[in-house]
Amino acid sequence: MEVIKCNMCGGNIDVKENQEYGECNYCGSLVTLPKISDSRRANLFNRANHFRMNNEFDKAADAYENIINEDDTEAEAYWGLVLSKYGIEYVEDPKTNKRIPTVHRLHYESILNDIDYKLTLKNTTDEYKKNLYKTQAETINEIQKDILKKAKNEDPYDIFICYKETSEAGSRTKDSSIAQDIYYQLQDKGYKTFFSKITLENKLGKEYEPYIFSALNSAKVMVVVGTSSDNFNAVWVKNEWSRYLEIAEEASNKTIIPCYKDMDPYDMPGQLSIYQSLDMSKIGFIQDLVRGIEKIVTNNSKKQDNNNGVSDISINPLIERAKIFLDNSDFNKANEYFDRVLDQNPKLSEAYIGKLMAELKVKDVEGLLSFEYSLNNHNSYKNAIKFSSKENREKLINYEKERIYLIATKMIDFNEDTSNSEKIKKYENIIKELNKIEGYKDVDRLLKGIFEDKERLKKEQIYLNAKSLMNTSNISDIKKAILEFKEISHFKDSANLILECEEQIEFLKKDKIYQNVTRSNFTRNIKKYKEAISDLKTIINHKDSRQLIEKYEERIIQIERN
Numbered sequence: 001m002e003v004i005k006c007n008m009c010g011g012n013i014d015v016k017e018n019q020e021y022g023e024c025n026y027c028g029s030l031v032t033l034p035k036i037s038d039s040r041r042a043n044l045f046n047r048a049n050h051f052r053m054n055n056e057f058d059k060a061a062d063a064y065e066n067i068i069n070e071d072d073t074e075a076e077a078y079w080g081l082v083l084s085k086y087g088i089e090y091v092e093d094p095k096t097n098k099r100i101p102t103v104h105r106l107h108y109e110s111i112l113n114d115i116d117y118k119l120t121l122k123n124t125t126d127e128y129k130k131n132l133y134k135t136q137a138e139t140i141n142e143i144q145k146d147i148l149k150k151a152k153n154e155d156p157y158d159i160f161i162c163y164k165e166t167s168e169a170g171s172r173t174k175d176s177s178i179a180q181d182i183y184y185q186l187q188d189k190g191y192k193t194f195f196s197k198i199t200l201e202n203k204l205g206k207e208y209e210p211y212i213f214s215a216l217n218s219a220k221v222m223v224v225v226g227t228s229s230d231n232f233n234a235v236w237v238k239n240e241w242s243r244y245l246e247i248a249e250e251a252s253n254k255t256i257i258p259c260y261k262d263m264d265p266y267d268m269p270g271q272l273s274i275y276q277s278l279d280m281s282k283i284g285f286i287q288d289l290v291r292g293i294e295k296i297v298t299n300n301s302k303k304q305d306n307n308n309g310v311s312d313i314s315i316n317p318l319i320e321r322a323k324i325f326l327d328n329s330d331f332n333k334a335n336e337y338f339d340r341v342l343d344q345n346p347k348l349s350e351a352y353i354g355k356l357m358a359e360l361k362v363k364d365v366e367g368l369l370s371f372e373y374s375l376n377n378h379n380s381y382k383n384a385i386k387f388s389s390k391e392n393r394e395k396l397i398n399y400e401k402e403r404i405y406l407i408a409t410k411m412i413d414f415n416e417d418t419s420n421s422e423k424i425k426k427y428e429n430i431i432k433e434l435n436k437i438e439g440y441k442d443v444d445r446l447l448k449g450i451f452e453d454k455e456r457l458k459k460e461q462i463y464l465n466a467k468s469l470m471n472t473s474n475i476s477d478i479k480k481a482i483l484e485f486k487e488i489s490h491f492k493d494s495a496n497l498i499l500e501c502e503e504q505i506e507f508l509k510k511d512k513i514y515q516n517v518t519r520s521n522f523t524r525n526i527k528k529y530k531e532a533i534s535d536l537k538t539i540i541n542h543k544d545s546r547q548l549i550e551k552y553e554e555r556i557i558q559i560e561r562n
Contacts, residue, residue, distance in 0.1 A: 002042040005049045007031055007080070008090035008099040015042070020126040027092070029099050032132050034067075034076035045076070052084050055235050057105060058242055060084040072449070075123040079133060081116045086140060087239070101140050105243060106147050106213040111140050115409055115442055119449070122412070150210035156218035158191040158297050162240045163225040165197060178261070178280060179225045185286055191297065194219060216244050220297050222256045223289070225280070229267040232258075238269070245271060255296050259289065318344075322354055326363050334358040349392060352384035369403045376400060401437040408433045412450070420457045427454040459491040466494075470501050478505050510539040517548070522555075529556050 004015045011026025013033070021032050034045050048063035061084040067077040082088075087105025092098070111117055117137055124130040163179040166172065176197060183195035194215035200208055216222075222244045226232040241256065248254040258265075258272045261280035268277065278289055322337035335358035341351040356378055357363065360371055368375065375381040385396045408430045414423055427450055434443050434450070462484050469481035482501045485494040517532045529552045536545045536552075 002036045002039055003046075004033060004036065004042055005046045005053075007049050007052075007083070009092075010049070010053050020129040021132060027099050028097075029090075030132065032076055032079065032129055034074060035071075045080075048077075048080055052080065053089070055087070055089060055104065055239065057084045057087050057239065073123045075120045075129075075133075078116045078120040078123065082111065082114055082120065082137075085114065085116065086111055086144075088140065101136070101143060103140065103143050103147060103209055104239065106144065106151070106209055108148070110144060111137050113406065113409065115446060118409060118412055147210045147213065151214040151217075154211060154214035154218075155192065157194045157215045158220055159186055159193045159293060160215050160219035160222045160240075160244065161186075161193060161195045161225065162222055162237060162244070164231040164234045164237050173231065174227050174261075175225050175231055178227075178259075179223075182223060182225065182259075182286065182289065185290060186293070189290060189294070191293070212240070216240070217247060219244075220253060220255065221293050222254070223293075224256060224258045224272060226258070226260055226268070227262045229263060229269075232260075232269055232272065241272065257289065257292065259285075319351065319354070322351075322358075326354065326357055329361075329363060331358045331361050347387040349384045349388035349396075352380045352387065353396070356380035356384065365399070368399055369406055371403060372407070374400065375403060398440075401440045404433050404437050405441060405443065409446070420461050424454055424457050424461070427451075427457070459488045462488050463491060463494065467497070470497065470504065473508060475505050475508050478508075507542075510542040513539050514542055514545065524555075524559050526556050526559055529559075 002015050004013050005011070006013055006024035006027060006029065008029045008031060009024060009027035011024050013022050013024055013031070015022065015033055015036050017036070019033055021030060023030050034041070036042050036045075044063070044067050048060050048067065051057075051063055052060035061081055064077045064080040064084060067074055068081070071077070085105065086103055086107060089102045089104060090099040091102050093100050117133075120133055121130055124133060161179050161183055163175045164173050165176045179195060180197065183193055183198065186193045194211075196208075196212075199215075200211060203211065222241060224232070224237070224241050226237070231237065244254070244256060248256065256272065256275050258268055258275055258277040259280050260268060260277060265277055265279070266273070278285055278292075282288075318337055318341045322334050322341065325331070325334035325337060335355060338351045338355040338358060341348060342355070345351070356375070357368065359378065359380060360368065362368055362371065381396070381400075385393055388396055411426055411430050414426070418426075430450055431447060431454070434447050437443055438447070466481040466484035466488075469477040469484070472478065478501050482498055485498045485501065488494050489498070513535050517535050520528060520532060522528045522532070533549050533552050536549050539545050540549070
């Protein structure tokens, strides 16, 4: 019996072999459990869970990925990866004493559409355990919706200041004091700046995420302040800058500026060291920082002023009216107003996207992503790409990629009564679609998994057909079964079944001889008896052939005496 840490509170759970779920004696939660074969496997999960419960979500994700690399059918590892991706921490509700999830890493994509969540369900055979996963995911999804709703109402930020607020001793850090000075300088320059000590001072800890999420996604610049390597790598500091880097990969208009003091810049985290950093101990540091930010934010503002992309909200009242019509599902009016906008500016990419939404009768981008047919078939979409900036062109192209991605991943959810042949046919369609967006997100890994599962299902079909053929008394059918088993000789017990088929054929051949002998009418004919004895000697160990030989020899002696 191995000991696993509860994935909600960290308490010990004694796990029996093949146990799918269990109740934690410490927090009383009913939790899902991994497949544990030995103490090494248990330690791998305990290590991953330790990182996640300490909010070191990147380290936790790496640890779960390592488990998946060893066993890509481990549902609990995929679930741990999902919890790490969404920064899930289970906290105790003081009213009910139950553990409830808190989201520290919000994503626009619902957890229910996450590929690792789907792989969690796919690799769970126990229905009760599968329902436990679904219940937790649906709870997290509702929390996601609520946070996104709040984040949507937040005004955009120009700058996000990332720093460590409190030392291990509980006192305010030097980093915090420096960061606050920077905050006031930037505020004086008119920049809307996110500085948690002030921005979040009237918010409860559990309510931080909507504001952090909104600021991370809207800020054009992140300033990371640190006076030691440990402070740069502090859990919440690293969580913020690593999230910003992830967002910046999808948006080229975001910049990160590391600012250090009292330390060697080479001791900064590797991911930050590639950026131009500033030494806060140098005279004129703050002027250099402000000047650098001014260039970045001003350039981005100019781009937005001249940008025909879909992400910028135009002040043109016609566009505002058109968007209101879209929101009210008055698609004919919306289309009419977008046309009026294009009469004034025929190269406005945003208007073409609005027109596309009106044509397809969807109210927002999410509607475009769920559209059944290719966006490339519509002139409005083509024109939106044609007249967009380089940056927004990539975003628009990614709409089509994301649409294919979402539709393809939804197709993976099979009904319980879906036959293997139907699954294979669906897999072939999914592969065909995903091949169009090879290299996008985790498509390559997804394709690998789907192809492997498709091949497994094909082998399963061959295996079942071969087993059906071997369960006959027809030698020709059994020979066909051998050929099919040889095609999948390493699948399940195919190698052993080949031997069984060969033995079965040998038995049937002998039995045919036996049946011919026992059905013969000898009528006291010595010659026939001798021929029968000769045939029985070729199958002497088959059924009662020995006894029949003795019986027929006695009959010959009796006939000769008479």
